[in-house]
Amino acid sequence: MSIRPPAVTVVGSINLDLIATAKRLPTAGETIGGAVLSEQPGGKGANQAAAAARLGGSARMIGAVGDDAHGQRMLDALAVAGVDTADVAVLPEPTGTALIVVDRDGENQVVVCPGANSHLWLDGVAFDPEETVLCQLEVGLTVVLEAARRHTGYFVLNAAPAMDLPAELLERCDLVIVNESEYALIPALASAKLVAVTYGRDGSAMFEHGRKAAEAPSAAVTVANTVGAGDAFCAALVLALRQGLEYARALAVANAVGGDAVGDHSSQPDLARLRYYLERTSVAEAAR
Known part of the structure; x- marks a missing residue:
């Protein structure tokens, strides 16, 4: 097993998140007062790249921002x-x-x-066969397909938001990551070669061609914000699997990372190095 997590290149979205925190979510046509507004870096792609870097991986971001103050702020946050x-x-x-x-x-x-x-386009972008490429669906599907065609190494798709996926793309994926709602909305995933599904408080599972191959429980956590938790899970799972961890252990590590992320108000939370989560899950497993 390698000491340092592998190189990850994320092709995806970069957003400014405008977050209103309220006592409850509004129903259709309803106005709710008393909320607190915050601004922070976000976007599924940027969140995953930031998480991969903070976990200790070598992370590269391929995306697009505007020529405006918000764009510079997003770039600064990724650099930090x-x-x-x-x-x-x-x-x-x-x-x-x-x-x-x-x-x-x-x-x-x-x-x-x-x-x-x-x-976003991939003109002039090169991929190293040794790196792992991680995509989501908040950028154009044509861009994701192009990345899948051009990259010859390990390719991962976080199929969010859910949509119909071309057979060519699914066949190219070494791993697909979704939550339980997305898994239900994309029937073709039932026959995909390898799919990780998250179930919130009920943990996560790995499926090979529709057959459950492994699962791992989640730890009890205090929930502050679920926006970046799935993205942190994605980054951690990719790094853990690429380091050679077996499915159940990789899922447990990713669950621990996602649990820490869900307890943080930020979409791009500070995280410990992956080694910390490896040790933490080892201790938890030994205690069971």
């Missing part, structure tokens, strides 16, 4: 996390923005305005 941003395009379109309402239990509603994310 330790992410290589040399391949992030700065475009005339506005930086992507996510409008998020979070209730006191950490549940959320999200509306994404993609902005520059919709204009």
Whole structure:
């Protein structure tokens, strides 16, 4: 097993998150007062790249921001996390923005305005066969397909938000990561070669061609914000698997990372190094 987590290149979205924290989520047509507004770096792609870097991996971001103050702020945040941003395009379109309402239990509603994310292309971007490429679906499907075709190494898709996926893309994926709702909304995943599914408080499981191959429970945590938890899970699972951990252990490590993330109000939370979570899950497993 390698000492240092492998190189991960994330192809995906970079957003400014505008988060309103309220006692509860509004129903259709309802106005709720008394919320607290915050702004922070976000976007599924950027969140995953930041998590991979903070966990100790070598992380590179391929994405797009606007030529505006928000775009510079997103680039600065990625750099602080330790992410290589040399391949992030700065475009005339506005930086992507996510409008998020979070209730006191950490549940959320999200509306994404993609902005520059919709204009991302891979012109001039090269992929090393030794690196792991991680994509999501907050950028154009054509971009994800192009990345899958051009990268000859390990390719991972976080199939969120859920949509119909071309057979070519699914066949190319070495791993697909989804939550239970996305798994139900994408029937083709039942026959995919390897799919990790998260179940919130009920942990996570790994499926090979529709057959459950492993599972791991989640630890009890205090929920502050679930927005970045799935992204932290994705980064941790990829790093753990690429270091050679067996499925159940990799899931346990990713659950621990996601648990720490869900207890943080930030979409790009500070995280310990992956080695810490390896040791922590070893102790927890020995205690059972």
